[in-house]
Amino acid sequence: MDLTIRWVDNVRSGRLTEMLLRILAKLARAMEQGMARVLVVGRELALRASVLAVRWGNVDAYSWRLDRGFWLGIAKEFWRND
Numbered sequence: 001m002d003l004t005i006r007w008v009d010n011v012r013s014g015r016l017t018e019m020l021l022r023i024l025a026k027l028a029r030a031m032e033q034g035m036a037r038v039l040v041v042g043r044e045l046a047l048r049a050s051v052l053a054v055r056w057g058n059v060d061a062y063s064w065r066l067d068r069g070f071w072l073g074i075a076k077e078f079w080r081n082d
Helices: 014-055 061-064 068-080
Strands: none
Touching: 014 061, 014 068
């Protein structure tokens, strides 16, 4: 008995297409919500780090508050060490 799953480029069943679209929509929403949470946490951590660094005399650290790449990087490090 061959139980191999084959890859298809076109889904022929309308019902299957509808179900796949629902699943993909749910996955997309979950990913968006997860990314939004990462950005919120990252922004908060970046603000704290920026305030601290500015107090220590690093005036360039003020820009961290506005840098989305920094938000993502600091949030990634936060979850890695959590």
